Amino acid sequence: MLLIKDAKIYTAAGKVIDKGDILVDRGKIKKIGSGLEAEGAKVIDADGLVAIPGIIDAHSHISGFAQGMKDQDLNEVSGNATPQVEAVFSVDTGSEAFERALQAGITTSAIAPGSGNVIGGTVCAVKSHGKNIEDMCIKNPIALKAALGGNPKGVYGKRNQLPMTRMGIAQVIRENMIKAREYMDKQKKAGDDKSKMPPRDLGMENLARVLRKEISLKIHCTQFDIITAIRLSREFDIDFTLEHAWGASDYYDDIMASGCKGIVYGPIGVPLGPGERRKLDIFSLVELDRRGMPCAIMTDGPIFNPDMIVVQAGEVVRAGGRIERVINMLTINAAKIMGVDDRIGSLEPGKDADIALFRGTPALDTNARVEHTIVNGEVVWSRG
Amino acid sequence: MLIIRNGTVHDGKGNVMEADVLVKDGRISAVGPKLDADGAQEYDATGKVVMPGFVDTLNIWGCMSPVDKDLLEHSDPVTPELSAVFAFDHENMMRQGVYQFGVTCAGITPSVMNVVGGQAAVFKTHGNHVNQMLVKEGAAMIASVSAAPKGVYGPRNTAPMTKMGAFALLLQALAKAAGPKKEDAGYDAKSEALKKVLDKEMPLFVNCNTGSEMEAVELALKDYDIDIVFTGAYGAKEQVRRSVVVGDLTQAISGNNEKVDFESLKKLADKGIDIAISCCGDVGASGRESLLWNAILWYKQGFSSGDVLKMITSVPARLLGVDDRVGSIEKGKDADIVIWSANPLEHYQAVAEASFINGHNVLDTGGKDHAAD
Numbered sequence: 001m002l003l004i005k006d007a008k009i010y011t012a013a014g015k016v017i018d019k020g021d022i023l024v025d026r027g028k029i030k031k032i033g034s035g036l037e038a039e040g041a042k043v044i045d046a047d048g049l050v051a052i053p054g055i056i057d058a059h060s061h062i063s064g065f066a067q068g069m070k071d072q073d074l075n076e077v078s079g080n081a082t083p084q085v086e087a088v089f090s091v092d093t094g095s096e097a098f099e100r101a102l103q104a105g106i107t108t109s110a111i112a113p114g115s116g117n118v119i120g121g122t123v124c125a126v127k128s129h130g131k132n133i134e135d136m137c138i139k140n141p142i143a144l145k146a147a148l149g150g151n152p153k154g155v156y157g158k159r160n161q162l163p164m165t166r167m168g169i170a171q172v173i174r175e176n177m178i179k180a181r182e183y184m185d186k187q188k189k190a191g192d193d194k195s196k197m198p199p200r201d202l203g204m205e206n207l208a209r210v211l212r213k214e215i216s217l218k219i220h221c222t223q224f225d226i227i228t229a230i231r232l233s234r235e236f237d238i239d240f241t242l243e244h245a246w247g248a249s250d251y252y253d254d255i256m257a258s259g260c261k262g263i264v265y266g267p268i269g270v271p272l273g274p275g276e277r278r279k280l281d282i283f284s285l286v287e288l289d290r291r292g293m294p295c296a297i298m299t300d301g302p303i304f305n306p307d308m309i310v311v312q313a314g315e316v317v318r319a320g321g322r323i324e325r326v327i328n329m330l331t332i333n334a335a336k337i338m339g340v341d342d343r344i345g346s347l348e349p350g351k352d353a354d355i356a357l358f359r360g361t362p363a364l365d366t367n368a369r370v371e372h373t374i375v376n377g378e379v380v381w382s383r384g
Numbered sequence: 385m386l387i388i389r390n391g392t393v394h395d396g397k398g399n400v401m402e403a404d405v406l407v408k409d410g411r412i413s414a415v416g417p418k419l420d421a422d423g424a425q426e427y428d429a430t431g432k433v434v435m436p437g438f439v440d441t442l443n444i445w446g447c448m449s450p451v452d453k454d455l456l457e458h459s460d461p462v463t464p465e466l467s468a469v470f471a472f473d474h475e476n477m478m479r480q481g482v483y484q485f486g487v488t489c490a491g492i493t494p495s496v497m498n499v500v501g502g503q504a505a506v507f508k509t510h511g512n513h514v515n516q517m518l519v520k521e522g523a524a525m526i527a528s529v530s531a532a533p534k535g536v537y538g539p540r541n542t543a544p545m546t547k548m549g550a551f552a553l554l555l556q557a558l559a560k561a562a563g564p565k566k567e568d569a570g571y572d573a574k575s576e577a578l579k580k581v582l583d584k585e586m587p588l589f590v591n592c593n594t595g596s597e598m599e600a601v602e603l604a605l606k607d608y609d610i611d612i613v614f615t616g617a618y619g620a621k622e623q624v625r626r627s628v629v630v631g632d633l634t635q636a637i638s639g640n641n642e643k644v645d646f647e648s649l650k651k652l653a654d655k656g657i658d659i660a661i662s663c664c665g666d667v668g669a670s671g672r673e674s675l676l677w678n679a680i681l682w683y684k685q686g687f688s689s690g691d692v693l694k695m696i697t698s699v700p701a702r703l704l705g706v707d708d709r710v711g712s713i714e715k716g717k718d719a720d721i722v723i724w725s726a727n728p729l730e731h732y733q734a735v736a737e738a739s740f741i742n743g744h745n746v747l748d749t750g751g752k753d754h755a756a757d
Contacts, residue, residue, distance in 0.1 A: 061573055100642070161593050269634055269671040272479050273449045280671065305636035307684075314732030366680040 001026050002377055003038050007046035012053045012332040013346040016324055022051060023355040027253040027376040032121050044379070049371055050361050052327055053347050054107025054354030057309055058264040059218075059243055059298035063095035064111055065274065077117035077155050080162060081176050084203035085121035087111050088140045093133050097302065101128040102381040104306035105356030105370040108138065115147035115220040116155045118163060122206055123218055125340050127354070129375040131369075139363055142338045143241070144210050146173060147220035148228055150276055170228055177236045180207030213239050214352035215339070216261050222276045223247035230258040241337055243298070246276070249284035255293065261339035262294035266312050267304045281321035282312060294315065296334035313363035326363050353377035386743055387421035388721065391429030396697035396712035398690055410742035415713055427738065427745075433727050435693065436713050437488025437720035437741065439626045440675050441629045441700040442589070442615055442664040446477030446507065447492055448581060456495045457515035458536050459500070461544060462557050464575035464581075466502030469521045471669045472514050482509045482672040483739045483746050486728060489519060489710045490721040491700070493664075496528040496591040496616070497536045499544060499553045503577065504589070506706050508720070510739075510746040523704045525581045528591035529601060530616060536650065537673065547597070551604050558582070558608065566605040587611035587703070589629070593640040593666055595619035598626075613703055616666055618644050622651040627658035627703055632665030634674060640666055646685040653691060660700040661692070679729055689729040719743035 002024040009017040009032065021036035022029060064074035064087060071091035076082045091111055101109065108127050113120030122141035130136035148169055157164040163172055183204040190196035209215045216239035219229040226242060233240040241262045242248070248255060248263060255263070268280045285295040297316070299309045309330060316326045331379075335345025343352050354375050360368030373381040386407040392414065393403045406414040406421050423437060447455045447468065454471035457463050482490070488509055494502035504524040511517035529550050537544055544550040561578035580586045592598045593616045602625075605612065615618065617628040618640045630649070633641050653659055661682060663674035675696060682692045701711025709718045721740040728734035738745045 025474075044454065097636075183647060241723045269674045269677060271448070271671055272481070273476075275450070277450075299636075302636040304634060305642070307681065308634050308677075311634070311680065314680075317732045318735060364732055366732060367684045369684060 001038050001041035002353070002374070002379070003036060003041040004044045004046045004051060004355070004357070007049050007051040009347060010052045010324065010327045011347040012328050013348045014119065019182035022347060022355065024374070024377040027378070029347060029349050029351050029353050032347060039059070044357070044372060046357055048359065050358045050368070051347065052105075052362065053314050053331040053345055054356050054373065054375065055309060055330045056345060057106050057109040057299050057306070058290060058296040058337050059266075060109040060111055060301040061114060062101065062109060062111065062301040063092040064090040065114065065302055072114065072116075073358050074112070074120075075114035076121065077116040080152060080156055080172050081119035082116055082117050082121050082203070083119045083144060083176065083206045083297070084201075085113065086124070086141065087113050087121055087145075088124040088126075088133065088137055091124070091126060091133055091137070093130070093136060098128045098230070099381070101301075101306045102373045102375075103259055104309065105358065105362070105371060105373055106306050106309065107354040107356070107373065107375050108340070108344055109301070110142060112143070112218060113145045115151035115194065118147060119176055120145035120147060122215075125338050127375055129380040138343060139338070139340050141206065141209070141215055141361070142340065143216050143218040144206055145218045145220070148225040149220070151220065154156065166225070166228070172231060174235070175230050176194070176207055176361045177211065180204050180211055184208050184211065188337065199282055210238050211236060218243055220244055221267045223250070223278060225255035226251050227254060230247050230254055230260070233258065245284075247279045247281060248283040250279070251287070252284070252287060252291065255288065256291050260293065262296065262333065263288055264296045264298050264334070264337060266298040267308065268312060268315065269298045269308075276378050282315050285316050286319050286321045289329070290323055294333045294336050295329050297329055310362045310368070314366065317363050323361065330363070385421060385424035386427065386719070386740075387424040388427045388429050388434060388465070388723070389525045391432045391434035391723065393434045393713055394436075394690070394693055395714060396693060398694060400690070405713060405721060407576060407740070407743045410719055412713060412715055412717050412719050414715060424561075427723070429472055429723050432737065433724040434713065435486065435722050435724060435736070436697045436711055437483070437722050437739070438675055438696045439700040439704070439711050440484045440487055440490040440662055440664070440696070441703055442504070442631070442662045443490045443659045444492065444664065444669050445480045445482060445490055445509070446473055447478060448669065455493070456497065458495065458497060461499045461533055461537055461550075462553050463494070463498055463502050464500045464525055464577035465480060465559065466494055468494055468503065468505040469518065469520055472505070472507060474511055474514055474517055477507065477509060477517070478512075480509070480672055482675075483741065484736060485672045485676050486722045486724070486736050486739065487672070487675050488722070488739065489701070489706070490726075491523055491704045493524070493526045493589070496526060496530065497532045499528060500557060501526040501528065503586070504704070506704050508741055510741045514727055516670075518522060519709060520704065520706050522580065522586055523706065524587050524589045524613070526580070526589050526591070529554065529597050530591050530593045532591065532666065547600070551600065555604060581610055582608070584609075588615050589613045589615045591616045593618050595621050598624060600628070615662070616640070620649060620650045620652065624657065626653060627660070628652070629660040629662050629700070629703065632663050632668075632670055632674065632678060634663070635665050638666045650687070650743045650757050653687070658699050658703065660703055661671050661695040661697055676728055683729050689727060692729055701753035
């Protein structure tokens with residue numbers, strides 16, 4: 001048992017407790033209150049510290065892209081659509097990136113295929129600490145990755161292959177979705193007749209999961225590609241999230257009317273230019289959040305180092321975001337978008353005891369630093 | 385005339401005072417309490433933080449876009465004769481809107497993927513003409529002994545394919561420039577450019593990411609009396625005797641910036657070694673927020689906000705040789721002054737409410753909307 005005493009607690013479940021205790025038992029949060037006692041429990045004196053749910057990075061490639069991007073184990077660019085591949089198999093659980101994530105208070109990451117392909121493969125939710133991939137991966141798949149815009153064009157355009165254009169990209173998605181529908185129809189028609197069943201196709205199975213709304217399509221898109229994402233999602237009646245989402249402030253009404261399941265914004269801090277880089281507007285999260293859209297923030301690791309999830313959250317505060325809402329963006333909103341909010345994302349009895357203890361308030365105080373990171377009730381990283 | 389009244393003035397050199405700042409003809413004409421300023425336009429900065437505009441020592445703003453990569457003259461690994469002035473597109477710089485995040489001046493540098501890239505130029509970050517924005521050309525000679533040059537030339541099977549290859553090119557070019565000029569030799573652009581380094585008219589900024597690269601530079605150049613500044617400098621240790629410009633910490637792609645030893649850097653700072661913070665890294669390029677973010681990351685490491693402010697104002701101005709004009713709030717300096725709602729190094733809520741460049745509030749003149757076009 002672990003007892004955290006006298007912390008300021010942002011529960012990410014609608015409550016901020018100025019001074020409270022968190023009791024952890026067998027890896028789960030047992031109780032939150034004040035004056036809690038537990039015989040034999042290890043006690044962390046958190047007086048003066050701030051407890052928030054372990055931070056969740058809803059869009060990352062850590063441990064799958066090596067530093068220097070030399071080993072790009074998350075871009076299977078042998079074909080423009082590879083729905084059959086699973087990011088979970090490219091996770092290097094021994095990577096130092098997970099230690100760095102823990103230092104920044106990140107306890108879970110959505111590890112996604114890259115954006116080299118129009119359809120990149122499935123995304124998994126991985127904790128930053130554990131014995132092996134089966135231990136660390138809490139849900140797989142959580143989404144199917146897709147990418148619009150310059151990245152797939154950059155890969156296949158050079159080869160004079162489809163897609164060389166945005167028209168081509170949209171068509172790759174449409175063809176795959178239509179084929180998956182046909183695959184599903186054949187399965188349905190075959191019923192119990194195994195002789196009529198189409199040969200099992202792992203890519204089609206993953207696309208079918210999207211068409212059945214078991215998982216969402218995680219769509220890399222910026223600026224005017226946001227409308228393409230919405231248009232395609234409507235055509236195939238699928239759940240989707242907008243990833244990166246630069247330029248979202250041009251499309252508030254479109255996004256809100258689209259049924260979009262969430263925005264995972266970032267990374268900012270890049271030079272502006274025409275086209276995809278014409279507008280970086282992390283301030284849009286303040287308005288989208290106000291309108292009820294689940295909003296989260298990404299590191300896109302290893303593009304950004306793990307500390308940058310909090311620094312970017314600070315930019316949402318600078319743009320006028322209230323701190324409780326911004327902490328939700330780092331935690332519960334990301335968990336909802338990833339479909340793992342039954343286990344993580346808030347400090348409530350019954351949830352996994354994934355907790356980040358800061359000195360100072362992250363995203364408010366620029367010098368807020370993690371003191372302890374707790375995963376499944378175990379203190380897995382401490383300062384000093 | 386403009387008078388900025390009653391602000392908490394951080395002068396960029398470590399002093400903090402409650403004071404007025406008087407601006408005449410685009411320059412600071414007085415700093416002090418209760419200044420007389422008959423007829424001056426008044427900016428009430430009561431309760432606000434008044435700081436010098438930030439200066440980034442090394443950047444690419446204004447010169448690089450997906451179509452125009454005008455700082456990367458990779459036809460030759462030794463190009464000291466090139467000047468960044470000719471790569472600068474003021475529209476590109478304006479598009480970045482870096483003045484919205486307090487940056488009013490930046491050193492723009494040729495490629496560190498050449499062993500000798502060329503000459504940096506210093507520009508203001510707001511304006512509509514290259515000549516109006518230019519503060520200084522030939523501010524520094526940009527060189528590099530990091531792994532970057534061999535990454536460009538190695539795949540072509542041309543020198544440098546190794547670090548020793550890079551050093552040989554650098555030393556050969558310096559030796560030629562230092563040698564006697566034969567009367568019939570004709571125009572030698574490279575040697576003439578490097579002579580300015582040998583004559584100490586211009587410092588040599590050497591991009592080094594690791595400690596051993598810095599050691600190798602000391603060994604290679606020990607017989608030359610030239611001003612050397614280490615840039616990138618992620619591996620700087622306490623024995624470093626040169627000024628350092630430490631590069632971007634926000635991006636994690638290269639991993640070099642994960643190896644920064646801040647405890648050693650604190651000792652360097654205590655010894656009085658000049659340390660500047662830059663947001664230009666060894667991989668990606670940076671945006672308008674990046675210099676402030678990097679400063680915040682240093683503050684988070686335990687440096688005082690006053691020391692960090694120097695690292696993005698007066699120190700980079702000195703290293704670029706433009707401290708007569710920018711980098712501090714002092715009489716005679718350009719009126720590049722940013723008014724913050726709170727100390728931006730300490731609080732994320734801090735917003736730049738006014739950004740004066742040459743005495744004009746560029747957030748008032750449509751500047752803020754420009755980036756959103």
